[in-house]
Amino acid sequence: MKTVKGIACLLLALPVTLLVLGLVTIIAVLKLLLPLAVVQAALTHAIILMAELWAGICGLLYRLIHRPQWQVQGLEKLCHEQWYLLICNHQSWSDIPILLFLLNRKIPVFRFFVKQQMMWVPIIGLACWAMEFPFMRRYSREQLQANPNLRRKDLESTQLFCERMKKRPATIVNYLEGTRFTQHKHDRQNSPYRHLLKPKSGGVAYVVTHLGERVGQLIDVTLVYPKQNKGFWAFLCGDLGPVSVTMQLREIPEHFKAGDYQNSEPFRQEFQQWVADIWQQKDALIESTSARFR
Secondary structure, three states, X not given: OHHHHHHHHHHHXXXXXXXXXXXXXXXXXXXXXXXXXXXXXXXXXXXXXHHHHHHHHHHHHHHHHHOOOOEEEOOOOOOOOOOEEEEEOOOOOOHHHHHHHHHEOOEOOEEEXXXXXXXXOOOHHHHHHHOOOOXXXXXXXXXXXXXXXXXXXXXXXXXXXXXXXXXXXXXXXXXXXXXXXXXXXXXXXXXXXXXXXXXXXXXXXXXXXHHOOOOOEEEEEEEEOOOOOOOHHHHHOOOOOOOEEEEEEEEOOHHHHHOOOOOOHHHHHHHHHHHHHHHHHHHHHHHHHHHHHO
């Protein structure tokens, strides 16, 4: 029955997804062809409404088919009309739809930092551009050592993104680990955390310093899966078990909003320590939650 439900979930969500993607593509092409600021703002708002409609319909279908018993804490104090910075540990492709379904219309539509290569994915790349997602390049350590100026390209992209996000409430999502957790990745980087990869603070710091007057709170999300099988197909089949989702609202220290992460070593160290403390608490929460599932 789980497989049957997974197929049913996919078949029901597919036409909704294709219809919304088609509408978003049309609006995105109009946005590309009509560079007037007022028109672009209206078209961006239309795309946001389409995204919320998609998440609402697909979330409803998923709940009707599976009636998931997710253990959720911390939804009560969220507001759709505020700016947020959201961080989360990254376990699986299931993370994103779970958060989308739980948080749709409770906070503004997510904006993700996405890889530059996503720009060239048909339809999806255009939709990401139309929703004003920041496209980030990934350079190897050797490339950065050979040309340190490459770092500025992503910084410029983030700065432009932050300027756009000042116009209307937004939720900026950043997975600090940069990639999904696996034991191999954990061992390779010799992570000091038991359940997490090392966090990267630069992107978050840049958002805080450029959107600080608007983003006053950080939504710290911790996801824990009770089963080893936590992939997207397990999600579609409703076979994830009682996933634990804990959302903690954290105040962003006021002086962080006027800092200079790139050029001030004391500020950079203080900011990294703040993130490390959050990560230490998150690791302990994952451990205690995982113990309940054993």
